[in-house]
Amino acid sequence: MRIGIVGGGSVGQTLGAGFAKAGHEVVLGIREVTPETLAQPRNQARTLAEWQDETGARVVTMEEAAWRGEAVVNATNGAGSLEALRIAGTRNLAGKVLIDVANPLDFSKGMPPFLMAEYSGPTSLGEQVQAAFPEARVVKCFNTVTASVMTNPGLVPGEHDLFLCGDDEAAKEAVRELARGFGWSRFVDLGDIKGARAQEMFVVIWVRLWMVSGDPIFGYRIVR
């Protein structure tokens, strides 16, 4: 499948590399593609020039990534996701599976971060992405584990669950199939896109568990 990643940080790079390794055709979109942006140091990640060399995939504009992708991944910072997706283009997202991996975390008061007020309470970023791009088929997924576990769940020994939600059943199945390509086998479907409220709260728990243990490599399992 052709996959367009929107966002060039560690999550976008890791998912892009993972999809490329799994045999998909990947393009990764950033705002401006110049020699400078490709060489720019990035927090906890390679430069995008290095990423291109390692993956064989191309860095393009956000607009081109959304246009080329049959599935599109929102791997931007949650605070800037709606703006980035507008740049990617409403028409380019229409009809597409849009995997929303973003978390609307507010680090303004230091650690631990908390959920941004405008994306919590009786709403969530996932819901607002779906509302802003009604023709996209939004699936919230992958946002509850650290980037390396997203594409390699086997890093965590033992069975653990991948959460997803969205309004479109076929889109959710498409995302499960992509996740199976990474080795995921246990899915917890949190229903329609309102489930994003729960999934985005998981990341606050995730940050807390990381803080108290010093180790971000873990997963969750719902036990019944």
Place this chain on the structure above:
Amino acid sequence: MRIGIVGGGSVGQTLGAGFAKAGHEVVLGIREVTPETLAQPRNQARTLAEWQDETGARVVTMEEAAWRGEAVVNATNGAGSLEALRIAGTRNLAGKVLIDVANPLDFSKGMPPFLMAEYSGPTSLGEQVQAAFPEARVVKCFNTVTASVMTNPGLVPGEHDLFLCGDDEAAKEAVRELARGFGWSRFVDLGDIKGARAQEMFVVIWVRLWMVSGDPIFGYRIVR
């Protein structure tokens, strides 16, 4: 141990019955103890008159429950917890282990509920209880599972975790010991009382999981 429960709803009744069955001396406090309040129908729970007959424990005022308890349980509705604990009495709580089981859920927009704005973001109910009663030794615990699982974790087959947090290590160990009496054996310590942010978010996830599955009997396991 003498345990004072503050709150006569299903959570207070279930925990009170569980502690009594485990051999503790239990009193359960409500605002006004009258023949009418004891006979009053309660949402998803017995009348308190029935509860007294079944458990052999006594219903008293909130103030007496806090005064008598060596450990005190906040089993009130999260929206009213601070007020209820003020009625229970600051002096009666001083030096006591205060187990905060309450969840600040807002049902005003129907299902699913969400966390009340004043107790989410960069704060939580657990933190605000600790701040309002600085001499109490607050431990947030039991708030992430349905009442019947709190006192009977074996209802969920398979190993699952009980979360707790608080500023006082000895108080946390006292709560672990009380939980062991119910059969809990796996604990995830979320650190100081700021961990209540994570634990209170779990309940939103819990409600969602219940909604999509139709079954509230489940637990969580952190997989490493």
